[in-house]
Amino acid sequence: MPDVPLHTGRLPVGDGNELYFEAAGNRRGPAVLWLHGGPGAGAMAGHRRRIDPRRQQAITFDHRGCGRSRPLAPDRLDLLDTNTTPAQIEDIEALRAHLGVERWMVTGASWGTTLALAYAQAHPERVSALGLFAVTTTSTAEVEWVTEAMGRVFPEVWHEFATAVERPPGERLVDAYARALRHPDAAVRRRAAAAWGRWEDVHVSLGPGWEPDPRWHTSPTRDVLATLVTHYWSHSGFGGDQILGRMDRLAGIPGVLIHGRRDISGPAVTAWELHRAWPGSELHIVDEGHGGPAASALLTRAIADSLG
Incomplete structure (x- = not known):
């Protein structure tokens, strides 16, 4: 062209x-x-x-x-x-x-x-x-699937994802991550963004020809993505x-x-x-x-x- x-x-x-x-x-x-x-x-x-x-x-x-x-x-x-x-x-x-x-x-x-x-x-x-x-x-159902229910497909990775942030009993993972990514401590935000990025990279990995997405491993792009994705997903878009x-x-x-x-x-x-x-x-x-x-x-x- x-x-x-x-x-x-x-x-x-x-x-x-x-x-x-x-x-x-x-x-x-x-x-x-x-x-x-x-x-x-x-x-x-x-x-x-x-x-x-x-x-x-x-x-x-x-x-x-x-x-x-x-x-x-x-x-x-x-x-x-x-x-x-x-x-x-x-x-x-x-x-x-x-x-x-x-x-x-x-x-x-x-x-x-x-x-x-x-x-x-x-x-x-x-x-x-x-x-x-x-x-x-x-939708709420789609967010629940990609952040919670899909742990049945990738249980070992999801366990790491689910335990990477602090959350009280009953709090949804997406809400815990959204909260962590607004934490006043930048180190807390960076750890949450890195953990979120690892999960994002895995749950799209079953397609033919998949390769890790460098955006989830490069700051500040990773931090921008994690902040906005969790913000929108925690509000069901x-x-x-x-x-x-x-x-x-x-x-x-x-x-x-x-x-x-x-x-x-x-x-x-x-x-x-x-x-x-x-x-x-x-x-x-x-x-x-x-x-x-x-x-x-x-x-x-x-x-x-x-x-x-």
Whole structure:
């Protein structure tokens, strides 16, 4: 693919946050928004390769508190309570207005699918289509599965994970970690982030070709991810339990749901339930884990198909 023209910038969105964003391709063409995972993983350049740069534009941004946006979540823990899904929906709308986009195709992976669905349900008039892989809604049940029940699959690693932070009887692990990652002692926060990262690296390890993710072993990226993931998961994604029941709001919006059969950290049942509640959507279950080349190729095809 030839070099894609790239426009970058920073957008103040309130609460002391400034978002890094980028737009690539034909700035007069149909827009395709990419929402990254995590929460807190930050955007990478791969979204640019999924468009036809002569006819489309690819847009992404680092969500508040992570990546090249500022401030980073661990640096301003006093702002963490303002970092919510409704706030991020407002951020997306602010970016859309700033770039002069009327409607866009919204794409994303993992946490990005939760945010994409929540945004589309809040602003269906702004969404032309959805393309999602490694599908999650960050519901209470999904969080319980990935932090508690999945210990039955990886019992020895989960034991280390469960005993790495202090927690009173009855406290959920995700809440204990969220609390530890806001502890005034930086050493407590670092130990919690490292333990959380080890568990994250293991529970996505059953997919073909898996390799350890360096982001979970490199500070400050690891600390940003652990802080934001536990913050959002301890609150069930600030509305994740409502997403499935609001799929009627997407009536008339085409969508593609792509999920890995071997994605044990996020079983395919979530994508299947969303598909059943969303007439006109397509469901593709591929022989991969939490994302992979087949899922990415299907998303690229969906983006191309959106041009008609």
